[in-house]
Amino acid sequence: MADLEFRRAIRDALDEELARDERVVFFGEDVAKPGGVFAVTPGLFDAHGEERVFDTPISELAITGAAFGAAVSGLRPVIEIMFGDFLPLAMDGLVNQAAKYWYLSNEQASVPLVVRSAVGAGGRFGAIHSQSPVPWFQAVPGLRIVAPSTPVDAKALLKGAIRDDNPVLFFEHKRLYSIKEPLPDDPIEAATLGEARVVREGGDLTVVTAMRGVHDALAAAEQLSADGIELEVIDLRTLRPLDLPTVLASVRKTNRLLALEEGPLTGGWAGELVARVSEEALGELDDVWRLTTKDLPIPYSPPLEDAFLPGTDAIVANVRGRLVAA
Amino acid sequence: MADLEFRRAIRDALDEELARDERVVFFGEDVAKPGGVFAVTPGLFDAHGEERVFDTPISELAITGAAFGAAVSGLRPVIEIMFGDFLPLAMDGLVNQAAKYWYLSNEQASVPLVVRSAVGAGGRFGAIHSQSPVPWFQAVPGLRIVAPSTPVDAKALLKGAIRDDNPVLFFEHKRLYSIKEPLPDDPIEAATLGEARVVREGGDLTVVTAMRGVHDALAAAEQLSADGIELEVIDLRTLRPLDLPTVLASVRKTNRLLALEEGPLTGGWAGELVARVSEEALGELDDVWRLTTKDLPIPYSPPLEDAFLPGTDAIVANVRGRLVAA
């Protein structure tokens, strides 16, 4: 059976949606003729032509603002903001225009717009090409944030994002681009946004995470299982809105919650999740905490970056420490 | 005894710091000759001259980027980004340059830079001139966020912000500009950033808030006191970093925490605070919740905006409902 690579899943989703719906267009810096700096979008320009798939100037204000204007005028643009770190330059169009239009227009029109962006650390790209932009956008009403962890999900969720009638930030973790999984027999259909998934069942602790963290948590779960500690691992898949029911159901079973986020401790989605669960299920919680990075920029040097990120070893050590102490 | 108006307190702090330290400069749109669109900065141009106080083009990227460049080259710039809603346009320079420089340079230089911005709703300015930008910036390591609630504090904290060696976002709530308090006898000295203040003592519930929320919470506390409910009200004063010890000490006494934020429920500082307190003091919490706005853009129409904001009446109703039910 053939394998599906994460980057290929993204490409295929774009390709199929471009083919399916004339209104879909795709543009960004170096995405068309060159096929993207992460080699994610080769061939789309050839397949769909320059009117539908094109390279832009280095102009994040224009790219995002134009995508917004196009989206409210009948197109369904997908844009790439190469690195999530550049999203501040695209933020005005998203926060002040796209996210508010549906509401402010009194529901005259929605803004079907997807922003793809490569995010995350661990690739030695340094402090300004490795960030997680989730916290910058998680408090923006009207925006959705999607963060897949597997190739199949990447394809299904990107199709879902393109068909969603709201502005969607679609984050692709750089350390996932090269992962593969077997291609399913059935075609991969568009997924509905906003639904988390329990990817491992366990009774001792609920670990909620996303993107790369899912893989790290699953690996940690295997190690901890040998110690008799069984993690329930939840892949959020969508970070805004959070699928609270799925998390609460699990926490009501395990009575313990660890929110695992690749990003600074302060102000991330993990904090929001901990707050929600504490508000909703205070009496059922025996323990609740976060494992994140420190409140510092992301270092370049390999030993510094490795120590900085909450990878498998850090999760194992952290859970052991917490559950043995408890 | 003379009164000190909030907007005057800001002006005086700027005036005194400009006089005290040659390195301080102040610029922004319409701040110099016109004295600011909220009439906050009149006379500074005349007093300190065009090299130190000047009007800029409508160029938020340049204003912020230039402030950063000046700050690492020996000046101590204060800039105004007129409305907090415009901060996305200024965000790259703050997040990707100013906030990371101290760390990335291996402590070669800090970035003494203050961004003043008018924030908050209730003035019928609509969805794009009323937001609270705190959530967009609260997850940025290296940034401080200051949010005063009174004229004296505004002056002391702005002086403190200007003397701080780190980039500081200084938020001025529009519905505070015209409030007054008696001018103290002693000169108002620079305050240290990062220290919350208990502004009312009470044993039943800790209400943590900032800016306009402090006034609303105090008014609510008076009403609730008549019912025999005593609120302890904490004015955070600095929203990044949060003064957790002050909050925890209070929560350990009252065992109940209400985080009151003018901003969307999801992703705000109130969530971060609830998460921190839940992590640190889970066993001591009888109840914890937030009162915020809904996850929607801010409406213009007066009845809609009034109902949208968590003002005094909403606080009273909310606390009564929660404490009576408990």
Next chain:
Amino acid sequence: MARATTNAAAAPAPAQELSGPAQHGLELYRRMLVIRRFEETVQSLFQKGEVHGTTHLYIGEEAGAVGVGDVLKAQDRAAGTYRGHGHALGLGVDPQALLDEMLGRASGVCGGRAGSMNVIDLAHRLIGCFGIIGGSISAATGAALALRREDGVAVAFFGEGTTNHGYFHECLNFAAVRKLPVLYMCENNLYGEFTPWEDVTAGEIEARPRTLGIHTETIDGNDVWAVREAAGAAVERARAGEGPQFIQSMTYRFVGHSRSDPGAYRKPGELDRWKQRDPLLVARTKLTGELGVPPSGVDEVDAAVEAQIDAMIEAALAAPYPDPSLPVREFAPQAEHAP
């Protein structure tokens, strides 16, 4: 997303036995007058506490929006600014719905949600009014990507102060490179808020788009016929595939930038000089002179508009406020998408 094909607001122009150009000129005059009276109404209702927050009035600049609005086709669209009442009315937005919006009423064009700075009315080709400097530019640039498929043109209104913004430069280059059908309509009223344009702007504004290979022109923005002619030609060049167009329309705002503005920045005599070039005056002179409309014909329009506005005010004040207890949807529900 239906699009209206008419610029006609409520009251009809007097249908005497006037020539085509006279008839049309009278209609242009009427539209400008509606904007003028609308803005005066907003100002006075603001003072009475019925309009809230802040407003940015278009008084003195009416020829711009009316001239441009008059040359657009059904498939075209425009984006205005926070100074957008005129842009909206010029496109044919219903003045009653617009006034209701200013008063925060449920019958407002956006149900009272948007207010003065953020009006949206797609049915009348108004992509939106943009409270963020440059927002109108990027929105129109993007709209042009869509509209070109149906032979449409997008227009961005913005002030001269906005030409110093990153949005301006990025979008004009983007549009030039992609040859987008968009008209950049720069309304140069000499000030950005309280700051004279020359204090914060290097070089000549028109030279900026020109260096991007964009066709540019500077016109008398207070003469609605001049605006009409220039905008009409520009829009048709854009439609014909000649790429983006730029017009610098010289004009002047007679009132403050926003509600509290003493206007201390104005140069001595400047306001008076510009008032002599009031677009309404310019139009009346041409109508009664060159176009042979009897003064009474113009007076009739004045009276009709007066009556229209009076009725509007009454209706607006009587309109109900939106009900805060109604549920509101954060997200657009999923529409059907053909496979």
Next chain:
Amino acid sequence: MARATTNAAAAPAPAQELSGPAQHGLELYRRMLVIRRFEETVQSLFQKGEVHGTTHLYIGEEAGAVGVGDVLKAQDRAAGTYRGHGHALGLGVDPQALLDEMLGRASGVCGGRAGSMNVIDLAHRLIGCFGIIGGSISAATGAALALRREDGVAVAFFGEGTTNHGYFHECLNFAAVRKLPVLYMCENNLYGEFTPWEDVTAGEIEARPRTLGIHTETIDGNDVWAVREAAGAAVERARAGEGPQFIQSMTYRFVGHSRSDPGAYRKPGELDRWKQRDPLLVARTKLTGELGVPPSGVDEVDAAVEAQIDAMIEAALAAPYPDPSLPVREFAPQAEHAP
């Protein structure tokens, strides 16, 4: 914040009985060669897994940074890009400390924290290398606000692709309006990443700053003397109060944009043509011709640089990594401020 006053890296130039210009030319050549060998080293250490993430090499463009670096004074400063190793070395940053940084070692110029794209070295007048397009432009613009107080000039290095960015437009206008002493050094290497400049750039680049009233010039960026001359004159005009200056320095990058770049976008023969104008070749030709340096004099420099780099590699590979367990301070502690 001490500022070094020298551009001299470790190895001295041969002190034969050469003329002043020849001696100086040889030193310029040496600096370019250090950059070239440095970049080749980075590339090969990247392939060996000792340099990580991504790197953007300056190979082919060395004359720019060396020419500019040579005309700056002690009180001047410059901001480079993610393609910044050359900018750093041109200013006199210690190549050893820079290489150590690439390898993530504690002895790196930023202690291994920054890596290739974000190098900062204020002691050597490097405000920083900026990973964000336009970051160098705004940083230098702001630095000029400060430096003008001490008769200093700021330089921003950036590529031609960056002239489409909002930062470019806003900052150049800002600097022009305020007459800031800043040199905008646009290194036009014909491509932004994999995209030819003409595909995404409307009009002539040099016309953009010119319309802002900024003095502009387009030069041969592969001739270090040409760069030196133009940059020297521009910097002194800026210092004399004539406001911002713009140089478009035509050059070409011989290697990929970043680590994985097959270069498919290059036009046929283009690379070869530019290699004939290799800045090192241009310099060698002028040195051994016009300036009368014996070929052996140049060879000596080659050998010295070779030896220097070999020693550097060895030292860098032996340098310790930073200790992740050491405490790190999020905030700068309060310094004393005179009242």
